[in-house]
Amino acid sequence: MTDAMKPPGDRLDAALAAMREPPAVHRDTVERVAARAVLANEPRVRTNIWTLRAAAAMAVVVLGAAALRPNQSSATPDADRAVTTVAPAAELDRAMTITPVIATGARPIVFELNAPDAQSVQVLGDFNQWSRDVNSMARGSDGRWRLTTMLPPGRYVYAFLVDGRRFQRDPVRDAIEDRDFGVTGSELVVGEAP
Amino acid sequence: MQRLSSIAAAVLFALPAGAQTTASDVDRAAQERIEIILRDFDRRGLPTDLLRAKVAEGTAKGATQTRIADAIALLAARVDSVARLLAPAVSGPELHAGAEALAVGVSGPSLRTLRMAAGRRSAEPYFLFVIRLVRRGVSQDQAMRAARQLIDRQVAGNTLLAIADDLARDVASGASPDAALNDRMTRLIGGFGPTAGATADGPARGPGIANTGAKP
Numbered sequence: 001m002t003d004a005m006k007p008p009g010d011r012l013d014a015a016l017a018a019m020r021e022p023p024a025v026h027r028d029t030v031e032r033v034a035a036r037a038v039l040a041n042e043p044r045v046r047t048n049i050w051t052l053r054a055a056a057a058m059a060v061v062v063l064g065a066a067a068l069r070p071n072q073s074s075a076t077p078d079a080d081r082a083v084t085t086v087a088p089a090a091e092l093d094r095a096m097t098i099t100p101v102i103a104t105g106a107r108p109i110v111f112e113l114n115a116p117d118a119q120s121v122q123v124l125g126d127f128n129q130w131s132r133d134v135n136s137m138a139r140g141s142d143g144r145w146r147l148t149t150m151l152p153p154g155r156y157v158y159a160f161l162v163d164g165r166r167f168q169r170d171p172v173r174d175a176i177e178d179r180d181f182g183v184t185g186s187e188l189v190v191g192e193a194p
Numbered sequence: 195m196q197r198l199s200s201i202a203a204a205v206l207f208a209l210p211a212g213a214q215t216t217a218s219d220v221d222r223a224a225q226e227r228i229e230i231i232l233r234d235f236d237r238r239g240l241p242t243d244l245l246r247a248k249v250a251e252g253t254a255k256g257a258t259q260t261r262i263a264d265a266i267a268l269l270a271a272r273v274d275s276v277a278r279l280l281a282p283a284v285s286g287p288e289l290h291a292g293a294e295a296l297a298v299g300v301s302g303p304s305l306r307t308l309r310m311a312a313g314r315r316s317a318e319p320y321f322l323f324v325i326r327l328v329r330r331g332v333s334q335d336q337a338m339r340a341a342r343q344l345i346d347r348q349v350a351g352n353t354l355l356a357i358a359d360d361l362a363r364d365v366a367s368g369a370s371p372d373a374a375l376n377d378r379m380t381r382l383i384g385g386f387g388p389t390a391g392a393t394a395d396g397p398a399r400g401p402g403i404a405n406t407g408a409k410p
Contacts, residue, residue, distance in 0.1 A: 126247050130254040153351070154287060155294070155322050157251075167255065174329075174362070179297070180248070180265035181255045189322055191352040 105193035106150040111135075111160075113170065116143025118162045125158025125185075127151055132161060151190050159185040224259035231270045240277060241286045244293070245270060272296045280309045280317075291321035298328050304338050311345045319351035320344070326358040331371035340379055347383060357382065 252262035276292030
Protein backbone atom coordinates (compact mmCIF):
# COMPACT_ATOMS: atom_id res chain seq x y z
CA MET A 1 0.00 0.00 0.00
CA THR A 2 1.45 3.35 -0.96
CA ASP A 3 1.41 6.32 1.38
CA ALA A 4 -1.26 7.97 -0.72
CA MET A 5 -3.58 4.99 -0.24
CA LYS A 6 -3.26 4.94 3.54
CA PRO A 7 -5.99 6.49 5.71
CA PRO A 8 -5.28 10.09 6.72
CA GLY A 9 -4.86 9.01 10.35
CA ASP A 10 -2.06 6.62 9.45
CA ARG A 11 -0.33 9.27 7.37
CA LEU A 12 -0.57 11.68 10.28
CA ASP A 13 0.88 9.06 12.64
CA ALA A 14 3.70 8.40 10.21
CA ALA A 15 4.39 12.11 9.92
CA LEU A 16 4.40 12.56 13.66
CA ALA A 17 6.72 9.60 14.04
CA ALA A 18 9.05 11.15 11.50
CA MET A 19 8.99 14.44 13.38
CA ARG A 20 9.88 12.67 16.62
CA GLU A 21 13.10 11.39 15.03
CA PRO A 22 16.28 13.27 15.95
CA PRO A 23 16.99 16.24 13.71
CA ALA A 24 18.75 15.71 10.40
CA VAL A 25 22.29 16.93 10.24
CA HIS A 26 24.66 16.41 7.33
CA ARG A 27 27.88 14.56 8.08
CA ASP A 28 29.97 17.53 6.96
CA THR A 29 28.21 19.69 9.49
CA VAL A 30 28.92 17.24 12.27
CA GLU A 31 32.58 17.09 11.29
CA ARG A 32 32.88 20.85 11.28
CA VAL A 33 31.13 21.18 14.62
CA ALA A 34 33.23 18.40 16.13
CA ALA A 35 36.44 20.00 14.90
CA ARG A 36 35.42 23.37 16.30
CA ALA A 37 34.34 21.80 19.56
CA VAL A 38 37.85 20.53 20.08
CA LEU A 39 39.52 23.79 19.15
CA ALA A 40 37.18 26.39 20.51
CA ASN A 41 36.70 27.36 24.11
CA GLU A 42 33.73 26.15 26.13
CA PRO A 43 31.28 29.09 25.65
CA ARG A 44 31.88 29.01 21.93
CA VAL A 45 31.12 25.31 21.82
CA ARG A 46 27.81 25.89 23.56
CA THR A 47 26.95 28.58 21.07
CA ASN A 48 27.67 26.26 18.18
CA ILE A 49 25.64 23.46 19.63
CA TRP A 50 22.62 25.71 20.17
CA THR A 51 22.99 27.10 16.69
CA LEU A 52 23.06 23.58 15.39
CA ARG A 53 20.01 22.65 17.41
CA ALA A 54 18.10 25.63 16.06
CA ALA A 55 19.00 24.67 12.52
CA ALA A 56 18.08 21.10 13.24
CA ALA A 57 14.71 22.16 14.61
CA MET A 58 14.02 24.01 11.38
CA ALA A 59 14.97 20.90 9.45
CA VAL A 60 12.51 18.87 11.52
CA VAL A 61 9.72 21.31 10.64
CA VAL A 62 10.58 21.08 6.95
CA LEU A 63 10.75 17.29 7.04
CA GLY A 64 7.52 17.11 8.97
CA ALA A 65 5.75 19.29 6.44
CA ALA A 66 7.06 17.12 3.65
CA ALA A 67 5.87 13.99 5.42
CA LEU A 68 2.33 15.35 5.55
CA ARG A 69 2.21 15.59 1.77
CA PRO A 70 1.43 12.09 0.49
CA ASN A 71 2.96 12.56 -2.94
CA GLN A 72 6.31 13.72 -1.61
CA SER A 73 8.82 10.86 -1.66
CA SER A 74 11.60 12.69 0.17
CA ALA A 75 10.08 12.16 3.61
CA THR A 76 11.52 8.75 4.23
CA PRO A 77 11.26 6.99 7.57
CA ASP A 78 14.75 5.65 6.95
CA ALA A 79 16.37 8.40 8.94
CA ASP A 80 19.66 6.75 9.76
CA ARG A 81 21.46 7.68 6.58
CA ALA A 82 21.90 10.53 4.20
CA VAL A 83 20.01 9.86 1.05
CA THR A 84 20.94 11.31 -2.26
CA THR A 85 18.10 10.52 -4.59
CA VAL A 86 19.75 9.56 -7.82
CA ALA A 87 17.81 9.77 -11.04
CA PRO A 88 17.73 6.78 -13.37
CA ALA A 89 20.81 6.55 -15.55
CA ALA A 90 19.06 8.13 -18.50
CA GLU A 91 18.09 11.13 -16.39
CA LEU A 92 21.32 11.60 -14.49
CA ASP A 93 22.01 14.89 -16.19
CA ARG A 94 19.10 16.39 -14.32
CA ALA A 95 19.57 17.72 -10.83
CA MET A 96 19.09 15.30 -7.95
CA THR A 97 17.57 15.85 -4.54
CA ILE A 98 19.71 15.51 -1.47
CA THR A 99 17.71 14.78 1.64
CA PRO A 100 19.17 16.01 4.94
CA VAL A 101 20.83 13.36 7.00
CA ILE A 102 21.25 12.23 10.52
CA ALA A 103 24.86 11.65 11.40
CA THR A 104 25.44 11.15 15.06
CA GLY A 105 27.83 9.43 17.36
CA ALA A 106 31.08 11.35 16.97
CA ARG A 107 33.73 9.61 19.03
CA PRO A 108 37.04 10.75 20.49
CA ILE A 109 39.88 9.45 18.36
CA VAL A 110 43.46 9.52 19.59
CA PHE A 111 46.32 10.08 17.16
CA GLU A 112 49.82 9.42 18.38
CA LEU A 113 53.26 9.50 16.80
CA ASN A 114 56.64 8.87 18.31
CA ALA A 115 58.83 11.62 16.87
CA PRO A 116 61.09 12.96 19.63
CA ASP A 117 63.22 15.03 17.26
CA ALA A 118 60.33 16.71 15.46
CA GLN A 119 59.61 20.39 15.95
CA SER A 120 55.97 20.16 14.89
CA VAL A 121 53.50 17.47 13.86
CA GLN A 122 50.06 17.92 12.33
CA VAL A 123 47.40 15.42 11.34
CA LEU A 124 46.04 16.01 7.87
CA GLY A 125 43.21 13.97 6.47
CA ASP A 126 39.79 13.71 4.92
CA PHE A 127 38.26 14.85 8.20
CA ASN A 128 39.94 18.26 8.14
CA GLN A 129 40.16 18.82 4.39
CA TRP A 130 43.91 18.16 4.58
CA SER A 131 44.45 21.45 6.31
CA ARG A 132 47.71 22.15 8.13
CA ASP A 133 45.99 24.58 10.46
CA VAL A 134 43.32 22.47 12.13
CA ASN A 135 44.82 19.51 13.97
CA SER A 136 48.23 20.30 15.42
CA MET A 137 49.54 17.68 17.82
CA ALA A 138 51.07 18.35 21.21
CA ARG A 139 54.44 16.97 22.21
CA GLY A 140 54.57 15.03 25.45
CA SER A 141 57.58 14.82 27.74
CA ASP A 142 58.14 11.30 26.42
CA GLY A 143 58.72 12.63 22.92
CA ARG A 144 55.39 11.32 21.62
CA TRP A 145 53.04 13.64 19.82
CA ARG A 146 49.37 13.27 20.62
CA LEU A 147 46.04 14.66 19.56
CA THR A 148 42.48 13.72 20.47
CA THR A 149 39.71 14.83 18.17
CA MET A 150 36.05 13.96 17.71
CA LEU A 151 35.15 12.10 14.53
CA PRO A 152 31.80 10.74 13.41
CA PRO A 153 31.57 7.16 12.14
CA GLY A 154 33.07 6.65 8.72
CA ARG A 155 36.24 5.91 6.82
CA TYR A 156 39.08 8.40 6.73
CA VAL A 157 42.48 8.58 5.10
CA TYR A 158 45.11 10.66 6.81
CA ALA A 159 48.83 11.19 7.33
CA PHE A 160 51.10 12.99 9.75
CA LEU A 161 53.00 16.03 8.54
CA VAL A 162 56.28 16.27 10.40
CA ASP A 163 58.05 19.61 10.59
CA GLY A 164 55.82 20.98 7.88
CA ARG A 165 57.52 19.12 5.07
CA ARG A 166 57.56 15.36 5.52
CA PHE A 167 54.51 13.14 5.36
CA GLN A 168 54.50 10.00 7.43
CA ARG A 169 51.88 7.34 7.79
CA ASP A 170 50.54 6.20 11.15
CA PRO A 171 52.49 3.05 12.02
CA VAL A 172 49.67 1.60 14.11
CA ARG A 173 46.94 1.77 11.50
CA ASP A 174 46.48 0.24 8.06
CA ALA A 175 48.68 1.74 5.38
CA ILE A 176 46.86 3.06 2.35
CA GLU A 177 48.74 3.30 -0.88
CA ASP A 178 48.23 6.71 -2.40
CA ARG A 179 47.48 5.93 -6.02
CA ASP A 180 46.99 9.58 -6.87
CA PHE A 181 49.84 11.51 -5.32
CA GLY A 182 52.30 8.84 -4.22
CA VAL A 183 52.32 9.59 -0.50
CA THR A 184 51.34 6.57 1.57
CA GLY A 185 48.85 7.38 4.30
CA SER A 186 46.80 5.49 6.84
CA GLU A 187 43.20 4.38 7.02
CA LEU A 188 40.95 4.95 9.97
CA VAL A 189 37.48 3.48 10.21
CA VAL A 190 35.43 4.92 13.04
CA GLY A 191 32.63 2.70 14.25
CA GLU A 192 29.35 3.62 15.85
CA ALA A 193 29.42 4.78 19.45
CA PRO A 194 28.60 1.88 21.77
CA MET B 195 79.56 39.97 -31.92
CA GLN B 196 77.73 42.31 -29.60
CA ARG B 197 74.52 41.62 -31.50
CA LEU B 198 75.09 37.88 -31.18
CA SER B 199 75.57 38.25 -27.44
CA SER B 200 72.35 40.21 -27.19
CA ILE B 201 70.43 37.52 -29.06
CA ALA B 202 71.96 34.80 -26.86
CA ALA B 203 71.05 36.74 -23.74
CA ALA B 204 67.54 37.28 -25.01
CA VAL B 205 67.14 33.58 -25.72
CA LEU B 206 68.48 32.66 -22.29
CA PHE B 207 66.04 35.00 -20.57
CA ALA B 208 63.19 34.10 -22.88
CA LEU B 209 63.41 30.34 -22.34
CA PRO B 210 62.51 30.28 -18.65
CA ALA B 211 59.81 32.86 -19.22
CA GLY B 212 58.36 30.77 -22.02
CA ALA B 213 58.55 27.63 -19.95
CA GLN B 214 56.79 29.39 -17.05
CA THR B 215 54.02 30.58 -19.30
CA THR B 216 53.50 27.07 -20.58
CA ALA B 217 53.40 25.63 -17.07
CA SER B 218 50.96 28.33 -16.06
CA ASP B 219 48.76 27.51 -19.02
CA VAL B 220 48.83 23.86 -18.09
CA ASP B 221 47.90 24.69 -14.51
CA ARG B 222 45.07 26.92 -15.69
CA ALA B 223 43.73 24.22 -17.99
CA ALA B 224 43.93 21.68 -15.17
CA GLN B 225 42.08 24.02 -12.81
CA GLU B 226 39.39 24.49 -15.43
CA ARG B 227 39.04 20.72 -15.73
CA ILE B 228 38.54 20.52 -11.97
CA GLU B 229 35.99 23.34 -11.98
CA ILE B 230 34.05 21.73 -14.82
CA ILE B 231 33.85 18.44 -12.91
CA LEU B 232 32.77 20.17 -9.70
CA ARG B 233 30.12 22.21 -11.52
CA ASP B 234 28.83 19.08 -13.20
CA PHE B 235 28.50 17.32 -9.84
CA ASP B 236 26.76 20.36 -8.38
CA ARG B 237 24.35 20.54 -11.29
CA ARG B 238 23.44 16.88 -10.93
CA GLY B 239 23.06 17.03 -7.16
CA LEU B 240 26.02 14.77 -6.48
CA PRO B 241 28.04 15.64 -3.38
CA THR B 242 31.32 17.38 -4.12
CA ASP B 243 32.90 17.10 -0.68
CA LEU B 244 34.88 14.02 -1.60
CA LEU B 245 36.24 15.72 -4.72
CA ARG B 246 37.08 18.90 -2.83
CA ALA B 247 38.86 16.82 -0.18
CA LYS B 248 40.91 15.21 -2.94
CA VAL B 249 41.86 18.63 -4.30
CA ALA B 250 42.90 19.69 -0.81
CA GLU B 251 44.87 16.47 -0.36
CA GLY B 252 46.74 16.98 -3.62
CA THR B 253 47.47 20.58 -2.74
CA ALA B 254 48.74 19.63 0.72
CA LYS B 255 50.96 16.98 -0.79
CA GLY B 256 52.42 19.42 -3.30
CA ALA B 257 51.00 17.72 -6.39
CA THR B 258 50.80 19.60 -9.67
CA GLN B 259 47.44 20.89 -10.83
CA THR B 260 47.55 18.42 -13.69
CA ARG B 261 48.02 15.51 -11.32
CA ILE B 262 45.26 16.78 -9.08
CA ALA B 263 42.94 17.16 -12.06
CA ASP B 264 43.73 13.61 -13.17
CA ALA B 265 42.97 12.31 -9.67
CA ILE B 266 39.71 14.26 -9.58
CA ALA B 267 38.65 12.96 -12.96
CA LEU B 268 39.30 9.38 -11.88
CA LEU B 269 37.49 9.81 -8.58
CA ALA B 270 34.56 11.58 -10.25
CA ALA B 271 34.23 8.72 -12.70
CA ARG B 272 34.07 6.23 -9.84
CA VAL B 273 31.55 8.25 -7.85
CA ASP B 274 29.47 8.67 -10.99
CA SER B 275 29.57 4.92 -11.58
CA VAL B 276 28.47 4.21 -8.02
CA ALA B 277 25.63 6.76 -8.31
CA ARG B 278 24.39 5.05 -11.46
CA LEU B 279 24.82 1.58 -9.99
CA LEU B 280 22.95 2.38 -6.80
CA ALA B 281 20.26 4.62 -8.30
CA PRO B 282 17.65 5.74 -7.46
CA ALA B 283 18.73 6.46 -3.87
CA VAL B 284 22.21 6.49 -2.43
CA SER B 285 23.75 8.22 0.55
CA GLY B 286 26.90 10.33 0.52
CA PRO B 287 28.81 7.83 2.68
CA GLU B 288 27.70 5.04 0.37
CA LEU B 289 28.98 6.99 -2.62
CA HIS B 290 32.33 7.52 -0.93
CA ALA B 291 32.73 3.94 0.21
CA GLY B 292 31.45 2.64 -3.11
CA ALA B 293 34.02 4.66 -5.02
CA GLU B 294 36.77 3.24 -2.83
CA ALA B 295 35.37 -0.25 -3.34
CA LEU B 296 35.59 0.15 -7.10
CA ALA B 297 39.16 1.40 -6.66
CA VAL B 298 40.21 -1.79 -4.87
CA GLY B 299 38.55 -3.97 -7.49
CA VAL B 300 35.11 -4.75 -6.10
CA SER B 301 32.73 -5.11 -9.01
CA GLY B 302 29.79 -2.83 -9.66
CA PRO B 303 27.24 -5.64 -9.54
CA SER B 304 28.62 -6.66 -6.15
CA LEU B 305 28.04 -3.17 -4.83
CA ARG B 306 24.51 -3.20 -6.15
CA THR B 307 23.90 -6.58 -4.54
CA LEU B 308 25.05 -5.30 -1.17
CA ARG B 309 22.98 -2.14 -1.47
CA MET B 310 19.86 -4.11 -2.24
CA ALA B 311 20.52 -6.64 0.51
CA ALA B 312 21.04 -3.86 3.04
CA GLY B 313 17.51 -2.67 2.36
CA ARG B 314 16.69 0.38 4.46
CA ARG B 315 19.98 0.24 6.30
CA SER B 316 23.05 2.04 5.03
CA ALA B 317 25.24 -0.18 2.88
CA GLU B 318 28.34 1.81 3.79
CA PRO B 319 29.50 -0.51 6.62
CA TYR B 320 29.19 -3.49 4.30
CA PHE B 321 31.10 -1.73 1.54
CA LEU B 322 33.85 -0.89 4.03
CA PHE B 323 33.83 -4.48 5.28
CA VAL B 324 34.32 -5.90 1.79
CA ILE B 325 36.98 -3.29 0.99
CA ARG B 326 39.02 -4.20 4.03
CA LEU B 327 38.71 -7.92 3.38
CA VAL B 328 39.67 -7.63 -0.28
CA ARG B 329 42.58 -5.40 0.64
CA ARG B 330 43.77 -8.12 3.03
CA GLY B 331 43.76 -10.66 0.24
CA VAL B 332 40.36 -12.28 0.68
CA SER B 333 38.81 -13.18 -2.66
CA GLN B 334 35.93 -10.98 -3.69
CA ASP B 335 33.53 -13.93 -3.79
CA GLN B 336 34.39 -14.92 -0.24
CA ALA B 337 34.14 -11.36 1.00
CA MET B 338 30.77 -10.92 -0.68
CA ARG B 339 29.42 -14.15 0.75
CA ALA B 340 30.50 -13.14 4.22
CA ALA B 341 28.95 -9.71 3.81
CA ARG B 342 25.67 -11.18 2.61
CA GLN B 343 25.56 -13.53 5.58
CA LEU B 344 26.21 -10.69 7.99
CA ILE B 345 23.62 -8.47 6.34
CA ASP B 346 21.03 -11.22 6.62
CA ARG B 347 21.79 -11.49 10.32
CA GLN B 348 21.74 -7.73 10.77
CA VAL B 349 25.18 -7.83 12.34
CA ALA B 350 26.13 -4.44 13.76
CA GLY B 351 28.66 -2.22 12.00
CA ASN B 352 31.07 -2.40 14.93
CA THR B 353 31.05 -6.17 14.71
CA LEU B 354 31.99 -5.89 11.05
CA LEU B 355 34.91 -3.68 12.04
CA ALA B 356 35.95 -6.19 14.69
CA ILE B 357 35.85 -9.06 12.20
CA ALA B 358 37.96 -7.11 9.72
CA ASP B 359 40.44 -6.19 12.46
CA ASP B 360 40.67 -9.79 13.63
CA LEU B 361 41.16 -10.98 10.09
CA ALA B 362 43.92 -8.45 9.56
CA ARG B 363 45.72 -9.84 12.60
CA ASP B 364 45.19 -13.41 11.39
CA VAL B 365 46.64 -12.60 7.99
CA ALA B 366 49.53 -10.67 9.52
CA SER B 367 50.37 -13.74 11.57
CA GLY B 368 50.54 -15.88 8.44
CA ALA B 369 47.03 -17.27 7.96
CA SER B 370 45.54 -17.64 4.52
CA PRO B 371 43.04 -14.79 4.02
CA ASP B 372 40.16 -16.98 2.85
CA ALA B 373 40.81 -19.56 5.56
CA ALA B 374 41.03 -16.86 8.20
CA LEU B 375 37.71 -15.40 7.09
CA ASN B 376 36.09 -18.81 7.15
CA ASP B 377 37.41 -19.34 10.66
CA ARG B 378 36.10 -15.99 11.85
CA MET B 379 32.71 -16.58 10.29
CA THR B 380 32.54 -20.02 11.87
CA ARG B 381 33.21 -18.55 15.28
CA LEU B 382 30.64 -15.81 14.79
CA ILE B 383 27.74 -17.48 13.07
CA GLY B 384 28.77 -21.08 12.52
CA GLY B 385 30.41 -20.61 9.14
CA PHE B 386 29.01 -19.82 5.76
CA GLY B 387 26.20 -22.29 6.38
CA PRO B 388 23.93 -23.46 3.60
CA THR B 389 24.82 -20.53 1.40
CA ALA B 390 28.41 -21.70 1.00
CA GLY B 391 29.20 -21.81 -2.67
CA ALA B 392 26.78 -19.06 -3.57
CA THR B 393 28.16 -16.56 -6.02
CA ALA B 394 28.67 -12.94 -5.15
CA ASP B 395 25.46 -11.94 -6.84
CA GLY B 396 23.48 -15.05 -6.09
CA PRO B 397 20.96 -15.66 -3.35
CA ALA B 398 22.37 -15.90 0.12
CA ARG B 399 19.76 -16.84 2.65
CA GLY B 400 21.18 -18.16 5.87
CA PRO B 401 19.59 -20.16 8.64
CA GLY B 402 18.41 -17.00 10.38
CA ILE B 403 20.73 -16.93 13.31
CA ALA B 404 20.10 -13.85 15.39
CA ASN B 405 22.56 -11.00 15.44
CA THR B 406 25.22 -11.73 17.99
CA GLY B 407 26.45 -8.16 17.94
CA ALA B 408 29.51 -9.32 19.81
CA LYS B 409 33.12 -9.82 18.99
CA PRO B 410 33.95 -13.52 19.11
